[in-house]
Amino acid sequence: MILFERFGFTHTGQATITVSAVSVMSGVGSPDPSRLGFFLLSEESLIQVLLELQSNPSFCVLDSKYIHLLFTFRDLSPPPHSSFNHSYPITSPNEYSLFFANCAPESAVSMNVRTELYNLDGRGRVKDFLSAGLTHLPSLYFCFSVLYFAFLAYWIYICLQNKKSVHRIHLLMGVLVVMKALNLLCAAEDKHYVKVTGTPHGWDVLFYIFQFIRVVLLFTVIVLIGTGWSFLKPFLQEKEKKVLMIVIPLQVLANVASIVIGETGPFIKDWVTWNQVFLLVDIICCCAIIFPIVWSIRSLRETSKTDGKAARNLAKLTLFRQFYIVVIGYLYFTRIVVFALRTIAAYKYQWVANAAEEIASLAFYAIIFYMFRPVEKNEYFALDDEEEEAAELALKDEEFEL
Structure with a gap:
């Protein structure tokens, strides 16, 4: 699991994830693309996820019911130009951490990642890239x-x-x-x-x-x-x-x-x-x-x-x-x-x-x-x-x- 950023979203919050030049190398054959992906996790749910991982070390966090799954590598465009670009509206305002998880054993991932985490103003036009608690x-x-x-x-x-x-x-x-x-x-x-x-x-x-x-x-x-x-x-x-x-x-x-x-x-x-x-x-x-x-x-x-x-x-x-x-x-x-x-x-x-x-x-x-x-x-x-x-x-x- 790699923590990318922590951000406080309002009811107009959005997360845009762009990945490109994705390359997955594995020593045990082709890994399952659903075992690699991005997700959002709130502070309250973090404890529940840690308890799940503690009770079952082989548990994949992407299967947890406490995370807000954005996408897995199943959604990537086909090789050789494997990429993905999508925006996700935040339906439940909160402070979330953006993670990437790799649950495929003995595999390494190389990719270019660009993230945009922001809240829109009252009219839904202007982006505010400061977290909800820091905008002042x-x-x-x-x-x-x-x-x-x-x-x-x-x-x-x-x-x-x-x-x-x-x-x-x-x-x-x-x-x-x-x-x-x-x-x-x-x-x-x-x-x-x-x-x-x-x-x-x-x-x-x-x-x-x-x-x-x-x-x-x-x-x-x-x-x-x-x-x-x-x-x-x-x-x-x-x-x-x-x-x-x-x-x-x-x-x-x-x-x-x-x-x-x-x-x-x-x-x-x-x-x-x-x-x-x-x-x-x-x-x-x-x-x-x-x-x-x-x-x-x-x-x-x-x-x-x-x-x-x-x-x-x-x-x-x-x-x-x-x-x-x-x-x-x-x-x-x-x-x-x-x-x-x-x-x-x-x-x-x-x-x-x-x-x-x-x-x-x-x-x-x-x-x-x-x-x-x-x-x-x-x-x-x-x-x-x-x-x-x-x-x-x-x-x-x-x-x-x-």
Whole structure:
């Protein structure tokens, strides 16, 4: 069984399958053409089919009552130009997986396959090649790109209003917002191109370039803020440099995996492996960027015991703890909650997971940028004598608790 594609159909959905130059080679005579064919299988029926195969290993999936059989090789035109071309209306709207099955023992098949899975608009004229649950993505991504461009304009305004308080990290944060906005804009165009043409070759190259820069910048900015670079200290320690040297190459690997996943499909041999590589690398990077924040918190706690500026150190300590919580919350939500939403949401509402991820990302950017904004009298660093005394007591209490 070879999985070609998964697609969410509406009541106007259609599947068009074209095969040509079909060649079947077998070492045990001429195989039965009814043992080779294409079929659609819904997620609900997949379990039933697996149970059938488990109870009878020699069972041919093409004989299952749970599949929606499209055609077998009996329907092919006669050799030497064996081919087939037909469109099938989807009578029962659902999310289906398109499979090819070969139940003929000791046989190999060679063929050219072209598939078109789409839904028609209300008038039955315009084809929509995006799955029913993803058809809103172009508009969604475009709206968020506009929000990020507005975010960028506001960030530039704040930086210009507080030129004396602007550090290098603030400029890097601005570049991050630019990359995020451009990445979403390219994603919107790319998804629109797929929706209209059915092929993923719009601005996909630009999309992958901006995605790579954006992800590397995001992890870099989190590490640099976590170490207090630029606005607390103008240098990085050796162990912090090592984190960046680990995270950046891993992000290169993750983006290669992302491109392979996005530009191919589940029918290629190593598609599952690339998905696993992407997941593993992402988890490693998420864990790695936590360490610099923990190091900063530990360093500030130690400094607080000897440094006379207790209030300022306590404020920094509070700031980095909040930063730590925000980063953990963001990573948890975008990696676990969003995945859960994709898993449990009905196929027509898959876009909700994408919307939740973008809302969480925008909230994360807004919180971090607000916490570390370039203002002359930042609440974390401008404290009076009364707060100084209160902070000394707080630090003593904390030391006692530890």
